[in-house]
Amino acid sequence: MEFNAHKPIYLQIxxxxxxxxxxxxxKADDRLLSVRDLGIELGVNPNTIMRSYETMTASGIIxxxxxxxxxxxxxxxxxVLSQMRDEFLEKELPEVIKKMKLLGIGxxxxxxxx
Numbered sequence: 603m604e605f606n607a608h609k610p611i612y613l614q615i616x617x618x619x620x621x622x623x624x625x626x627x628x629k630a631d632d633r634l635l636s637v638r639d640l641g642i643e644l645g646v647n648p649n650t651i652m653r654s655y656e657t658m659t660a661s662g663i664i665x666x667x668x669x670x671x672x673x674x675x676x677x678x679x680x681x682v683l684s685q686m687r688d689e690f691l692e693k694e695l696p697e698v699i700k701k702m703k704l705l706g707i708g709x710x711x712x713x714x715x716x
Contacts, residue, residue: 623674662678
């Protein structure tokens with residue numbers, strides 16, 4: 603996995619897992635790789651993976667079965683979609699709109715392109 607220097611690695615790992623949940627690659631009650639195994643696979647410290655898993659657990663996207671591992675929550679897809687939409691609307695879209703205004707791009711021009 604290629605990491606972006608502008609965003610913490612643990613959040614990038616969350617984003618990768620969110621993408622897998624939204625695509626259907628990871629479904630409700632699927633077991634995630636262990637902290638150690640995912641750390642090895644991605645070439646990052648297990649503490650970083652643990653921080654990602656803790657972040658997702660706090661959001662209700664995954665849950666821990668003590669001694670067994672981490673699993674995708676039943677409503678994970680809806681939670682991820684909601685979280686990502688909120689983040690887009692609050693952080694990314696305002697920047698896009700600001701840049702559109704600076705460049706003189708209107709919605710009509712965008713609708714013609716896409």
